[in-house]
Amino acid sequence: MTLHNEIPTNQTVALSDVEKAQIDKLLLETPYTSGASIDALKIIQSHRGWVSDASLLALSLYLNLPLGDLDSVATFYNLIFRQPVGKVVLHPCDGISCDLMGGQKIRLCLNKQLKITNGQTTDDNQFTLIPLPCLGACDKAPVMIANEILFELIQEEGLPLILNNLREGVSK
Amino acid sequence: MTNKVTIFIEDLPYQVPDDINLLQACLSLNMDVSYFCWHPAMGSVGACRQCAVMQYQNEEDTRGRLVMSCMTPVSEGMRISFNHEKSETFRATNIEAIMTNHPHDCPVCEEGGDCHLQDMTLISGHIKRRYPGTKRTHNNQYLGPFLNHEMNRCIGCYRCVRFYRDYCGGNDLNVFSSKNNIYFGRAEPGNLENEFSGNLAEVCPTGVFTDKPFSQHYIRKWDLQSSSSICSHCSVGCNTYVTERGGIIRKINNRYNEEINGHFLCDRGRFAYQHVNHESKLTQIWSRAKQNYQQKNQSQQTHVLDDKQAHSQLSQWLNEADAQVVGIGSARSSIENNAALHKLVGASNFYAGIASDELSQLQLLIKTYKSNQLSLVSLNDIEQSDAVLLVGEDVTQTAPRLALSIRQMTKNAGIAKAAKMGIKHWQDEAVRNISQDEKSPLIIINTHETKLADVAKHNLNLAPNKQLELLLEIEAYLTAKDAETHLSEKKSSDTQFSDIAITIANELLAANNPVVVTGTHSFDIALLSACLRVSILLKNQKESSGFYCATSAINALGLSLLTQPDHDLDSLIENITSNPPTLLIIMETDLYRYYSNEKITTCLDKINHIVVIEQLITDTVKMADLVLPAASFAEQHGSWLNNEARLQRAYAVMPASDMRQTPVQWLAQHNTLDDEQNLYRYIQNISPLLRPIVQSSTANKSDFSVARQPMRSSARTAFFANIDVKEYAPKRDEKSNLTFSMEGVAGFRQETLNNSQHKITTPVTGVWSPKWNSNQALSKSLSQTLNKSGVQDEADLGIDLNLDLNLGLKIFDGLNMQAFEIPAAQVDSPSQPLISISICPQHHIYTNDELSEYSSSIAELTPEPVISLNQKQANDLAIKSGENLTITSNNYNISLPCLINNTLADKVVLVPFTEFMRLGANKQVSSNHSAGKANGDANE
Amino acid sequence: MNSEQSKEKSSEQPPKPTKPLTRFITDDDNCWMLKEYQDLGGYDGLKHALTLSHAAVLDEIKASNLRGRGGAGFPTGLKWSFVPQGDDAPRPKYMIVNADEMEPGAFKDRLLLEKTPHQIIEGLIIGGYTLDADIGYIFIRGDYYTAIQHLEIALKECYDNNLLGKDILGSGFNFEIHIHTSAGRYICGEETALINALEGKRATPRAKPPFPQVAGLWGKPTIVNNVETFCNLPHILNFGADWFKSLGRFKDSGTKIFGVSGRVKNPGLWELPMGTPIGEIIENYAGGMSDGYKLKGYLPGGGSTDFLLEKHFDTPMDYDEIGKQRSRMGTGTIIVLDDKYCPVAMVLNLVKFFAQESCGWCTPCREGLPWAAVLLEKIEQGKGELSDIKQLEDLCKFAAPGNTFCALAPGAVEPLQSALNYFRDDFEQHIEQKSCPYCVQSHLEEEHDK
Ligand SMILES: Cc1cc2nc3c(=O)[nH]c(=O)nc-3n(C[C@H](O)[C@H](O)[C@H](O)COP(=O)(O)O)c2cc1C
């Protein structure tokens, strides 16, 4: 899947018809508008890569929910990004089972190879590194999720290939 | 009905009411249980965990378990321990954990010395810091002119958002992020929008939200002098503490009154005091050489007179051979002041500083109240009621605290639903989860959607004549129902009523204690009388139904009790035009707010001598020949009659400064009422209803005096030590038994409990309790109101401060009924042109009363004047949003940009309240585009 | 009586399974789809349930002694019996599958979600029928992409085949199911926080009472159960409560998916009878420790359970038995600590996780856990003092069960308090030698957290 990441901007943005259609569908399933807010934020993010202030405002107007209510929710959850991310978000697991199997080394290795610390994005805007706790694949540790793919039994030596594939997967 | 249960604390039995939680019970027993997230008005959520105590199954149980006392209902025979080591350790660790990120910046914190967190920290025994890590830090936000924001001091009790969102219905304050990074603020920096935001300074247990104007002239709590006062900025009459040092009012705190404001004030009431400190406050006696009246406005020599000169001048004018003296009383001045003027000029020459439309409404109210056909309810009664019909009054703007009570009323259906599941009303979060959108019915009939719209079941936005039609229909329907019940004659005549009228009527009839709420600000006496009649009909069906009518000013009702019919401003002005008096005494009324410049100037120019008694340099003051500087509310004792006819007394917090005197004092030499007893006797004579005022004047006299300054002032004279090394003798207060010093009995009575501890019961000048320095000490005295049944009298120190402590006296209560039939209202005949546009007043919390805007913080928030109308109306008038619309009347016109508001009813435009007043009769819209030319009058 | 009926029925059926939960998982890549599922007897349980009264189904579930597989082991039938029944019960009623699985070291639900979505859906419909509910939700962790995809397809298959929607299989019962993918936070797994998340709010837990069974989602009666709990229902209906009880080796009934992760030869998941001894799982199924590693301890049921040691190998994986050893069954996924990994680092990892995932509502969790993390980090970096251990112990007592608003913080301190007990030497060594005795190396390269 390719993300068309929204460029950081102060300008107002409008929700696309696709986004609106998806959100409208949510609204049918919930008795109160607020019930759709988290899913709606995820829809915005799936189209824009992250949730900017401008798109948050657009959503607030569309759902007729106070901006603060949406932001309160958006900032609570780990997987809603309120800051721009790169084209691929790498989620190496930092859960205990992975660490027991050398997960920390893999993460250090990613830090080094991408020259970024956790939470940062590479200069070419290709990768953002956000470790996540236990990804539920502990028997295959260490693991990482990126582009909705689960990479299992990762070894240091295998990382360059994984990164390369991800890079190409994106530019395709 | 609350019953009592016996609980055992450290094996000793105590009696407590059965519907409260353990925390509240312990506090009322004077135990120092620490807590943060609980609040007496907001209930429990169990977030902070600071209130932990041990609970035991039975006498045999020695292990016990830790419970959060705020989340635990009291029950018969329950056994708890507060001192058990396990709970003590827990509380100590908890506060230590809370403090890990706190900046420890008490020396520069406005909350210092008045801080719940400081108190709780010491009470819980956290005295040594072990946490070795770094502290998390936050950025602060600009939140507008009322509050400072210092997020690093936050201890995460969630009170602010619970208050702001759940209690006040605000949505621009929220909690962001999670874990130990939680942040309480706005999505973006900016003014807090809610009208009750100022309470956050009191609600926040630490210094995150602090009073911004206060911090601009900051003084520690123990260096403040304070006294009990009544807010004079609207007709609700909330109880306040006014605090002062060096002649400057420093801040207003809420003073708990369970019948009126409870724990909260509105922002107007909290921040409007700055007129007392204003640079244009009058401190000297001014006179101007009488020359050419026509040119009075222009530059002229102004002299400063001394007291004696002023009085001889006044006396000379009063005693001129052909003297014809007329006085204008003030709705924002005390009953005593108005009575003094009344005596001086005589009843027939005494006019209320109130326009005719309003005075006739007020006099209708008084006649109805006397007739005892309806029950005047308090804000607390409204909070307890289960249906409200709110007609024609934007209460958020005109009587803000009332709106907050109505909002609480809507929660009662949810509370009742929760109660059925065995959930107590104070289980705040549980009640909210259960009730979801279940609300007690609030039905609003107005010209446009108001801020209460979000909790209303029906919002009916109608033009004034349509509002009246609907009410008359409701009245007719109720009359029919009345006939049904009383004469048991079944009439299936429902067809003649509209669905909405039937719905509303039935909604009210279905309630146990429905309340009709309205106000005088629509200036529509027909509407008011319809409301009164509906309320009476309702009461016939439901004995426990009530009525509440907001009026324009703190003493509007009190003033109209002293005023003869038709002695309003409009008729005065008419009289002056035809038959000008020789001397006009204007007391605390700025005529320029009510009439156009031209009209009032021409009128005043006809008069030989104008005396103005006023606190600030108003436009009216500029027209005076003699200006007598009046003491502000903070410098005088006075009695006020609020809109529910509750007589309350306020005490000066400081002696009047410079040459200022209360109007009573200015007039005393000239009206033979120099003795207080005479004054009160005179008041009773004009209005026997005001008899209780005598009690209020004698009640506070006793052999003991009460200190306005805390005992903690380092020494008697230290109060001025920041100004001068000389030791001044404190000024004397002749009129009350409060002293302007720390000498006298401490301003709160202590009650000795059976465990031989002391607790405060009657805070006169502020709240304080052993170990509790912050205003939250109040929670420890609330038990008194919890068990109303008479804990109040023991350990009397001989001071009878009844009128301070009790809730004021409602003067119509228990009165013999005086028959009165409210005239039936009628909708104007359809001869009215159909195209007519109603011009209605738009009220605003910060511009509606005369003095608020002198506060710089409030002035920052006053809106640009606009004319509002809906899109359809704009189209009809061929005008676009932002373009100027002109409205004309007989002798005045305004031209203001228009604002589209689609909640507005058709055929209605709103103009700012003061402009509405100045426009007077025969208002018409004159569009620049002749196509849309139309006219109308707001209050036909 | 129900077991009687199922006995009769069973004469025409293949022998009753011993591994019901995984019996649909075959080598076939499509085993998760409707046809494959039905070929092996899928939805028979539902069909049978639909012939019974609501109360009869509930009785069967109660009789089975099924205990919730989400961690606390609360008897499912008992929990359900609190839901108001009858015509005047509030509506709609909700049934929610808790598929949030974010517990460190837990990975059992993922298997069921990916490979047997229909088994979950069948369980959910049965649950819905039992309580006469109207709407089902599957609240699933957002990172479980494959599982989400499979569930979405499976739901569509159900709607297409009248297994969902109006008048299911002609029974007159209506039920619909929605999927909600979580925006990611461990606390969403707590059932009342989950309900708040479904309402579009911050996932802070709710005060109880009221229990969700009475007033849950949108204030209506709501049941939340774990994925695996629901998976058991079709089989209980199919083969009877007695059969289900007979599956367990000790007191608890049924089977469970157990798992092992860490330095063992063969990490993975196995469906085994309840009551299987811990040692058997680690030694026989996980193949024992990898070469060169020794067992130091293990968390028997995921990251929020207390450490146990080799000496506890005989303990049956039964809720009460593990409780007697002062640990918890939790999710039944064992995390093995080997002798080369620093126990302080392990606890630090866990405490950091829990501190990070605190919802921020109550003090012991919000402030206490980060405080513990600071102390552990200090010790791990060789900067600790002996008094820090005392502070850690205080903090464990501070966040004990009952002291906090929900079970997150008490769970978080379980590994810590037991580590302080069993591995105290390690803590003291760190402090005495002012460095980590395990891997000096890891300090040279520290992870750069932002
Ligand atoms: C912090 C926390 C996280 C939890 N996470 C999960 C989870 O991911 N999955 C789950 O099934 N139960 C989880 N639970 C347990 C649930 O609250 C609830 O008890 C469970 O879903 C009930 O299902 P059961 O009775 O079938 O076990 C969690 C509890 C807590 C306190």
Ligand code: SF4
């Ligand atoms: S223990 Fe308290 S802060 Fe932690 S997750 Fe539960 S409620 Fe939130």
Ligand code: FES
């Ligand atoms: S006051 Fe009881 S938990 Fe906060």
